[in-house]
Amino acid sequence: MAMEQLLELLQDNAQLTPAQLAVMVGKEEGEVKKAIARYEKDGVIKGYHALINWERTESQKAAALIELRVTPKKDTGFDEIAGRIMNFSEVESVYLMSGGFDLAVTVVGRTMQDIAMFVAKRLSTIDGVLSTATHFVLTKYKDGGVVFNSDYEEIDERGSNLCD
Amino acid sequence: MIELNSLLNPTIQQIKPSGIRKYFDIANEMEDVISLSVGEPDFHTPWHIREAGIESLEKGRTRYTPNRGFAVLREEIAKFISRHYHVDYAPETDILVTVGGSEAIDLCMRCVLCPGDEALIPQPSFVCYEPIARMAGGVPVIIETKPENGFRLTAEEIEEKVTDKTKLLVLPYPNNPTGAVMRREDLEAVARVVEKHNLLVLSDEIYASLTYGEEGHVSIASLPGMRERTVLVNGFSKSHSMTGWRLGYAAGPKELMALMTKLHQFAIMSAPTTSQYAAIEAMKNGDEDMAYMREQYDMRRRLILDGLNSLGLKCFEPEGAFYVFPSIKCTGLTSGEFCERLIYSKHVAVVPGDAFGACGEGFLRISYCYSVKHITEALERMQAFLREL
Numbered sequence: 342m343a344m345e346q347l348l349e350l351l352q353d354n355a356q357l358t359p360a361q362l363a364v365m366v367g368k369e370e371g372e373v374k375k376a377i378a379r380y381e382k383d384g385v386i387k388g389y390h391a392l393i394n395w396e397r398t399e400s401q402k403a404a405a406l407i408e409l410r411v412t413p414k415k416d417t418g419f420d421e422i423a424g425r426i427m428n429f430s431e432v433e434s435v436y437l438m439s440g441g442f443d444l445a446v447t448v449v450g451r452t453m454q455d456i457a458m459f460v461a462k463r464l465s466t467i468d469g470v471l472s473t474a475t476h477f478v479l480t481k482y483k484d485g486g487v488v489f490n491s492d493y494e495e496i497d498e499r500g501s502n503l504c505d
Numbered sequence: 506m507i508e509l510n511s512l513l514n515p516t517i518q519q520i521k522p523s524g525i526r527k528y529f530d531i532a533n534e535m536e537d538v539i540s541l542s543v544g545e546p547d548f549h550t551p552w553h554i555r556e557a558g559i560e561s562l563e564k565g566r567t568r569y570t571p572n573r574g575f576a577v578l579r580e581e582i583a584k585f586i587s588r589h590y591h592v593d594y595a596p597e598t599d600i601l602v603t604v605g606g607s608e609a610i611d612l613c614m615r616c617v618l619c620p621g622d623e624a625l626i627p628q629p630s631f632v633c634y635e636p637i638a639r640m641a642g643g644v645p646v647i648i649e650t651k652p653e654n655g656f657r658l659t660a661e662e663i664e665e666k667v668t669d670k671t672k673l674l675v676l677p678y679p680n681n682p683t684g685a686v687m688r689r690e691d692l693e694a695v696a697r698v699v700e701k702h703n704l705l706v707l708s709d710e711i712y713a714s715l716t717y718g719e720e721g722h723v724s725i726a727s728l729p730g731m732r733e734r735t736v737l738v739n740g741f742s743k744s745h746s747m748t749g750w751r752l753g754y755a756a757g758p759k760e761l762m763a764l765m766t767k768l769h770q771f772a773i774m775s776a777p778t779t780s781q782y783a784a785i786e787a788m789k790n791g792d793e794d795m796a797y798m799r800e801q802y803d804m805r806r807r808l809i810l811d812g813l814n815s816l817g818l819k820c821f822e823p824e825g826a827f828y829v830f831p832s833i834k835c836t837g838l839t840s841g842e843f844c845e846r847l848i849y850s851k852h853v854a855v856v857p858g859d860a861f862g863a864c865g866e867g868f869l870r871i872s873y874c875y876s877v878k879h880i881t882e883a884l885e886r887m888q889a890f891l892r893e894l
Contacts, residue, residue, distance in 0.1 A: 346800075346804070350804070354877060354878065356878075357877065361881070364807050364808050364811040365804040365805075365807055365808050365877075367807065497547070499543040499545050499547070
């Protein structure tokens with residue numbers, strides 16, 4: 342149970358040190374270090390990222406969600422096509438979906454034009470892809486559990502009370 | 506010009522304002538202040554609970570409720586108390602929904618205390634008991650709990666202060682500001698003295714859901730013979746992060762609850778309707794939120810406790826609420842001096858222990874209802890501060 346907590350804590354804030362984590366879950370620092378090393382080795386922990394709100398920076402970024410309908414292969418099903426799509430560095434994530442389409446692919450590029458060209462030239466031409474539908478991201482409200490849109494950002498309104 | 510002061514109630518005029526104000530005023534003037542001073546959760550009210558309030562507004566449910574509160578809410582509160590704290594109350598007669606736990610405290614004191622009656626108030630504790638007892642016409646008698654007892658109240662301490670005028674014992678556990686809790690055996694000892702001297706107990710259990718460790722919270726009302734002489738006060742502020750909804754409740758013997766209801770009906774009419782709708786949802790489907798928040802607080806508690814101890818500030822382990830109460834006696838400073846210097850030099854706001862009674866001198870109240878990042882940053886600043894002393 343404590344180790345599951347460890348993963349949740351890291352998911353929330355990967356900057357916590359093993360010493361802090363150990364105190365919080367009530368384990369020895371050495372145990373926590375070992376557990377993290379094992380999680381990394383076993384591929385439970387896949388990496389550590391910063392959550393960046395690119396809209397607040399000067400750099401240009403565009404993102405899109407692309408719905409793909411594909412013909413699954415006889416032996417490998419959807420895996421083979423998904424594997425081909427994953428190879429593109431433009432592709433941020435690939436999900437196999439239930440419902441009206443098969444693969445959901447998120448793509449990032451410098452401009453919408455770049456993404457449109459990528460879909461037209463690279464994705465829709467893959468053998469087995471029946472159709473694509475590209476939805477551009479206009480703004481990001483929340484990502485990775487964190488609110489991005491400043492209108493909804495948390496303001497700590499506490500502290501004016503004198504006897505709590 | 507009228508001489509207004511002569512027309513105002515001297516009892517209230519003479520009550521000192523809360524000692525916390527000064528630090529808020531200083532903190533408000535500064536930028537980049539890191540505060541560990543507030544006494545309310547940083548979690549938002551869980552969304553499903555807020556939604557229940559919103560839905561009631563959309564449907565136009567904005568009338569007064571029955572004086573005691575909605576029957577269904579009282580039923581849910583009775584079930585909640587029974588399932589978590591193992592005391593059974595009749596929703597029709599034993600439960601009153603109030604404007605926060607604070608109103609329940611006020612009502613109880615006013616319904617019990619007559620001029621000259623004494624109320625025993627353990628300190629350090631929440632700042633309201635003493636002024637309310639006084640305004641009710643009673644005489645507050647302070648019991649100073651001790652760090653060597655983990656700030657628990659002992660039977661001997663009650664015996665020392667009890668007189669034939671004593672009527673009421675305030676039992677503020679889990680305790681703000683110390684984080685102390687009363688274990689079953691501590692309560693059993695207190696209960697014997699309470700029975701012996703025929704006292705009533707005002708048990709302020711607003712932090713009950715934030716009790717860490719295996720045993721969990723024990724209510725004195727669950728001990729044999731104590732239900733009949735206890736007013737159990739609780740609410741939604743801390744357990745369900747609902748401070749601003751201003752909703753609490755009292756549960757107790759029906760004769761006393763009838764008096765409190767009478768007073769409530771004249772002074773308040775009924776607790777806020779929207780809040781009551783939200784609270785029904787909180788009681789029905791909020792146990793998981795409560796457990797989640799407790800777990801989060803518990804992790805922060807360990808972090809801050811470990812941090813303070815490694816700074817050399819001696820801290821007994823708090824087992825409830827969301828405060829730690831470290832001793833700063835090793836610095837040679839008074840609580841007030843420490844807090845003032847800390848805020849000016851490092852922009853960290855904490856509350857001096859003596860704001861919660863004279864015996865809190867030499868301690869700080871540090872709240873951990875803040876993010877881990879915030880807590881870590883504050884600890885770093887405190888470390889720098891202590892090095893420079």
